[in-house]
Amino acid sequence: MTNPYRSLPSVDRLLADDLVAPLAVRHGHDAVVAIARSVLEEYRGAVERTGDPPDRPAAEAVAERAQTLERSLRRTINASGIVIHTNLGRAPLSEAAIEAMAEAGRGYSNLEFDLDGGERGSRFTHLAGLLRRVTGAEAGIAVNNNASALLLALSALATGGEVVISRGQLVEIGGGFRIPDVMRQSNARLVEVGSTNRTYTRDYAEAITEDTVALLRVHSSNFRIVGFTESAPLAELAALARERGLLLIDDVGSGALLDTRPYGMAEEPLVQDSIAAGADVVLFSGDKLVGGPQAGIAVGEAEAIAAMQRHPLARAMRMDKSSIAALVATLEHYTRGEAVEQVPVWRMIAAPLDQLRRRARRWARACGDAAEAVAGSSMIGGGSLPGEGLETVLCSVTPPAGDATAFAAALRAADPPVIARIERDRVLLDPRTVAPSEDGEVQAILGALCATDAARADAAGSGAGDSAGR
Numbered sequence: 001m002t003n004p005y006r007s008l009p010s011v012d013r014l015l016a017d018d019l020v021a022p023l024a025v026r027h028g029h030d031a032v033v034a035i036a037r038s039v040l041e042e043y044r045g046a047v048e049r050t051g052d053p054p055d056r057p058a059a060e061a062v063a064e065r066a067q068t069l070e071r072s073l074r075r076t077i078n079a080s081g082i083v084i085h086t087n088l089g090r091a092p093l094s095e096a097a098i099e100a101m102a103e104a105g106r107g108y109s110n111l112e113f114d115l116d117g118g119e120r121g122s123r124f125t126h127l128a129g130l131l132r133r134v135t136g137a138e139a140g141i142a143v144n145n146n147a148s149a150l151l152l153a154l155s156a157l158a159t160g161g162e163v164v165i166s167r168g169q170l171v172e173i174g175g176g177f178r179i180p181d182v183m184r185q186s187n188a189r190l191v192e193v194g195s196t197n198r199t200y201t202r203d204y205a206e207a208i209t210e211d212t213v214a215l216l217r218v219h220s221s222n223f224r225i226v227g228f229t230e231s232a233p234l235a236e237l238a239a240l241a242r243e244r245g246l247l248l249i250d251d252v253g254s255g256a257l258l259d260t261r262p263y264g265m266a267e268e269p270l271v272q273d274s275i276a277a278g279a280d281v282v283l284f285s286g287d288k289l290v291g292g293p294q295a296g297i298a299v300g301e302a303e304a305i306a307a308m309q310r311h312p313l314a315r316a317m318r319m320d321k322s323s324i325a326a327l328v329a330t331l332e333h334y335t336r337g338e339a340v341e342q343v344p345v346w347r348m349i350a351a352p353l354d355q356l357r358r359r360a361r362r363w364a365r366a367c368g369d370a371a372e373a374v375a376g377s378s379m380i381g382g383g384s385l386p387g388e389g390l391e392t393v394l395c396s397v398t399p400p401a402g403d404a405t406a407f408a409a410a411l412r413a414a415d416p417p418v419i420a421r422i423e424r425d426r427v428l429l430d431p432r433t434v435a436p437s438e439d440g441e442v443q444a445i446l447g448a449l450c451a452t453d454a455a456r457a458d459a460a461g462s463g464a465g466d467s468a469g470r
C-alpha cells in the first residue's frame with residue numbers, strides 16, 4: 001500500500017502549479033506560501049483522520065483561498081440605469097477632475113500655503129471664488145459630504161437654539177442619516193411644525209419664540225408625497241426669517257446647478273434659485289447632480305459661512321487635497337459653460353435616445369436569441385427626482401436557463417462585475433450609465449454568459465420553450 005501522505009504535493013510543487021504560480025506574482029510570494037502551508041496542513045489532517053487526502057486538488061483549494069487576497073474595492077460596470085448610484089460610488093468624474101486629482105496626489109501643492117506672502121494659508125480659499133461664481137452666493141466652503149455640511153451648519157449657527165422645520169421634511173436620507181439625529185448631535189432644538197403633507201408659512205411664524213435661531217428646509221430628496229400637499233415657498237420663508245432676524249438654512253440635497261427640465265425630467269431645485277430666493281445658507285452634495293467628488297458644499301451669506309469655517313468641526317470635516325482638486329476642476333466646467341459635455345453625470349442625463357438604442361441593440365446581438373432591445377426608463381438616483389424616469393432603451397435578456405437571479409449573479413461575478421436590474425424574469429441592462437468605452441467589455445461578458453446559459457439550458461433538457469413560462 002502506498003503512503004497517502006506521499007500523494008500530497010510539497011509547498012514548492014504547489015507554488016509551481018499553473019493555478020498557483022500567477023497568484024504568487026499577483027499577491028506576493030509570502031502570502032501565497034502561507035496559504036499553501038495552511039492548505040497542506042489541513043490535507044495532512046484529513047489523511048490522519050480518514051486515511052485519504054481530500055479529492056479536490058490542493059492547488060484548487062489554494063487558488064480559492066487566495067481570493068481573500070483580492071482587492072475588495074473594484075471598478076464596477078453600472079448597467080443598472082441609476083445615474084447617481086450611492087452604492088456604486090455616485091458620480092464618475094470628468095477627465096479634467098481625474099487629471100487634477102492625479103496631479104494633486106503626485107506631488108506637493110499650495111494646499112495651505114499663501115504663495116504671495118510665503119506663509120500659511122487656508123485650504124478653503126481654493127473653492128471660495130468658484131463657489132461664489134457658480135452659485136451667485138456671497139461665500140462658500142466645502143467639507144467632506146453634505147451630511148457633515150448640515151451638522152456643521154447647525155453646530156456653528158444654531159447650537160443651543162431652536163430650529164423650526166416642517167414635519168414633512170424630517171426625512172431619513174439613507175444609510176440611517178436622519179435629520180432629527182443630526183439636530184440632536186448639533187445641540188440645536190428641533191421644533192416641528194405643520195403636518196406630514198401640509199405646512200404653511202404661518203405654521204413656521206407661529207412656532208417662532210425668542211429662542212428660535214433658524215428655519216430649516218430640507219429637500220425631501222428620496223421620496224415624494226403626492227396629492228393633497230402644501231409646502232411653504234422658499235421666498236416666503238426667507239421674508240419671514242429676515243423679518244424676525246433668523247437664519248434660513250436650505251438643504252437642497254442633490255444640488256442641481258443646471259436646469260433638469262430640458263432633459264425630460266421634472267424640476268429639481270437649483271442652488272442658484274435658493275440663493276436668489278434669499279436663503280442664508282444653502283447646502284448640497286458634491287457627488288450627486290454636481291457630478292464631482294464626494295463633498296458637502298455650503299454657500300450663502302458671508303458671515304454665516306465664515307462662522308462655519310471657524311468652527312472646530314470644520315477641521316474634523318475638511319476635504320482631502322485630491323477631492324478639493326477634483327471639485328475645483330468640476331466646478332470649472334460650469335463656469336466655462338461646458339458641464340453638459342464634460343461632466344459624466346450630465347452627459348449620461350443628456351445622452352440621445354438613438355445612441356442608447358444603437359448600443360442596446362449591439363449588446364443584445366452579443367447575447368444572441370436570448371436578448372432584445374426594449375424601451376424602458378433610467379433613474380437619476382442619489383435622492384434626486386424620485387419616481388421620475390428618463391426614457392431609455394434597455395438590453396433585455398431572458399436567460400435561456402430561465403433563472404434571472406442566477407444570470408444577474410453571474411454578471412456580478414464577471415471581471416469587471418456588471419450590475420444589472422431584474423424585472424419579471426428578465427435581466428435588464430441600461431447603456432445610459434455605462435461609459436461607451438466599456439461597451440466592448442459588456443458585450444464580451446454578455447456573449448460568454450449567454451452562451452454558457454444556453455448550454456446549461458440544453459444540458460438540463462429545458463430549452464427556451466419550457467423555461468419561457470416560468
Ligand SMILES: *Cc1c(COP(=O)(O)O)cnc(C)c1O
Nearest residue numbers: 145146147173221253254285383
Ligand atoms: C443626499 C442628501 C444628504 C446627504 O448628503 P451626503 O453628501 O450623502 O452626505 C443630505 N440632505 C439631503 C436632502 C440629501 O439629499
